Every structure is written in C-alpha cells, then in structure tokens.
C-alpha cells in the first residue's frame with residue numbers, strides 16, 4: 001500500500017501543495033479546517049467537500065474554495081447543489097455512497113469531520129487507501145475501534161487525532177515507551193451544567209445544553225459535553241488510540257479548558273499541552289503535520305488567567321463517564337451499543353422529546369438490555385447490525401419516556 005502522506009510530507013515541507021478533502025465541511029470542525037486552509041491557500045489543493053443537508057453552505061464553500069468535487073449526502077438535494085454550482089466546473093454528486101466516493105478521491109489528507117456513526121464508512125474508505133486521516137469523528141473509534149484500527153494498521157495510514165484531548169496526548173506521549181506511562185489524564189471542562197443540581201438539570205433545555213461555556217461546537221457534541229458523555233466517548237477513543245490500559249486513563253474536570261490533557265510518567269513527571277480553547281490549534285497540527293503552521297488562535301496569557309482549577313467528576317450527576325468506562329471494560333459490541341443509544345437519545349433531547357437526564361437513562365437502559373448478549377463483532381456488517389438494533393431499542397425507550 002502506498003503511504004500517500006509519508007510520500008507527500010517531504011514534498012509539502014518543500015513547498016508542494018497538500019491535496020485535501022474535508023468530510024463534513026459545513027460543520028464546526030469543517031469550517032475551522034477551511035478557515036485555516038484559506039489563510040494559507042497556496043499550500044493546499046481542495047479535492048472534495050461534503051455535507052449532509054446544508055446545501056446553501058456547501059455551495060457557498062465550493063464557490064469560495066473551488067474543490068474538484070462537492071457532495072451532498074441527502075440525495076434529494078442533488079438538483080439544488082447542481083444548480084448552485086452551475087458554470088463553476090465543480091463536479092457534483094449526492095447520496096451516502098457519493099460521500100464514500102469523495103473519500104476515495106486521491107487526496108493525500110482527509111479531515112474526518114462528519115458527526116456520528118455516519119462518518120464511519122467514508123472515514124474507513126480514506127483509511128483503506130492509505131490517506132493521512134485527521135480524525136475528528138470520535139464515533140468511528142467508539143463504535144468500531146478494533147476493526148477501524150485493524151484497517152489503519154493494514155493500510156499503513158497515518159492517523160492524526162484532532163479531538164483536542166487526544167491531540168494533546170499525541171503531542172506529549174512518547175508512543176515508543178508506553179511502559180513508562182503512569183497515567184493519561186483527560187481534562188474536561190465540565191460543560192454548562194457543572195455546578196447545577198440534579199433538579200435543575202432535569203429541567204435543562206436544548207438551548208442551555210448547547211451553550212458551552214468554553215468551546216463553540218456542533219449541537220451533538222455540545223450536548224455530549226453537557227452530559228459528560230463526550231468525556232466518556234473520549235475515554236473509549238483514548239483506550240483505542242493509546243493502549244496503556246483502561247485503568248491508566250483518568251479524567252479530571254478543568255473548567256478553564258487551558259490544559260487539554262496530560263501524560264504522567266513513572267518517574268513522576270507530568271507533561272501537558274496547553275492552549276486557548278480553539279479547535280484550530282489541534283486542526284492545524286494535523287493539517288500541517290509533521291510541521292506546524294501559524295494560526296490566529298489567541299495566545300495564552302497565563303498571568304492574566306491567574307488560576308487553573310481542577311476537580312473530580314461527580315458520578316451521580318454525570319453517570320455517562322461510568323457507563324463509558326464499563327463499556328471499555330466489557331469491550332466487544334458494548335461501546336457500539338453505547339454510542340448508538342447515545343446518538344438517538346441526544347437527537348430526541350434536541351427535538352424536545354425527552355428530558356436532559358433521560359439521555360443517560362436511555363443509554364443505561366439500552367446497555368442493560370443489550371450488552372450481556374452482544375458478543376464480539378468481527379466485521380463491519382455485524383457492527384452496523386448491532387448499531388441498528390441499539391437505535392431501534394433506544395427509539396422505543398424514547399417513545400415510552402416521551403409519552
């Protein structure tokens with residue numbers, strides 16, 4: 001298998017443009033990626049952009065950045081996309097398979113910025129052809145970790161974690177000396193409800209849940225941050241990316257979101273990566289890898305910040321972390337079930353069909369019903385089947401709760 005990125009890294013350093021595809025270009029991660037690309041436009045060549053339903057934003061981005069291909073996942077929006085890009089020479093396509101086709105186009109570097117399990121098939125397509133994959137989509141690893149990593153190993157792809165915590169760990173972890181790691185410590189902002197009582201959380205609205213105090217993100221991950229399921233998903237992601245053992249993965253609440261994660265070594269040293277809470281820093285790290293590129297991100301002024309604080313997560317108000325840890329320990333299809341149930345529950349909460357506390361409740365009930373007999377998936381079809389069953393089960397519960 002040809003290692004597209006390894007071959008291209010030296011050439012990129014020497015000034016040849018890097019060819020890039022952005023999956024999920026209209027999302028929060030996608031827009032930040034395009035913002036960085038536009039700041040150094042001559043260093044990047046756009047191959048493909050993809051979106052789901054936001055056809056207006058995709059048309060606007062495509063006209064601005066002139067990729068070879070623009071894809072809308074919702075096939076019903078094909079005509080609108082085609083009309084919007086008439087006369088530009090940009091190829092257009094629509095449908096789920098077309099998103100996978102976009103990932104197969106020979107870009108050296110692919111941003112996996114689609115949210116949810118929908119990102120799995122296109123991200124795998126990029127991995128299988130050996131592209132360098134900037135992994136923002138955490139659900140790929142959560143729902144299909146071992147199979148996904150087997151494909152990464154087989155293709156020799158370079159996987160660059162974009163999630164700020166995993167990017168931080170990637171920057172400070174000596175991957176050749178995992179035996180010398182004492183702890184990997186994931187930091188969490190605590191989300192908008194960090195100081196709320198359970199009674200207050202029971203009445204939380206979608207607007208309050210997506211109003212994250214530190215990070216500006218898409219709706220689904222913002223709700224995950226409010227339940228702390230985001231940290232649970234990140235724990236699972238870290239378990240697969242940095243195989244030091246689940247018992248050596250810790251989580252600490254750090255409301256200022258300045259330290260993005262830490263690695264403690266057996267000699268007592270703790271290495272941390274710090275920065276302003278702006279996803280353009282980890283995205284730029286992946287975009288320019290193995291170099292670095294300048295970003296407009298606010299520079300840290302520690303004297304002005306004054307204090308960095310830390311606290312332990314509260315397992316009673318935020319049970320999602322315990323659910324995720326149990327899923328890591330159980331292994332097999334349990335993380336797949338957890339992820340699928342969570343996606344359904346978050347969507348139902350955003351639609352005001354269930355309350356905020358019902359999100360973790362739904363996930364827990366689906367896990368109790370399905371986890372004991374879920375087995376060990378050995379191929380992607382099996383993963384999709386389990387994912388689908390968990391969604392049906394979660395939807396049934398949502399309907400019961402929502403009545």
Ligand SMILES: NC(=O)c1ccc[n+]([C@@H]2O[C@H](COP(=O)([O-])OP(=O)(O)OC[C@H]3O[C@@H](n4cnc5c(N)ncnc54)[C@H](OP(=O)(O)O)[C@@H]3O)[C@@H](O)[C@H]2O)c1
Nearest residue numbers: 024026027028029052053054114115118136137138217218
């Ligand atoms: N945002 C962050 O700061 C952040 C940080 C760390 C990790 N992440 C992870 O990065 C991923 C993206 O997050 P985000 O916040 O950028 O999400 P987002 O703002 O909701 O954007 C999601 C993107 O995926 C597209 N999409 C949604 N459903 C799709 C489907 N079924 N098929 C194809 N494309 C689809 C959306 O298209 P439309 O716009 O057309 O709907 C959009 O381009 C998530 O896995 C998240 O956990 C995000």
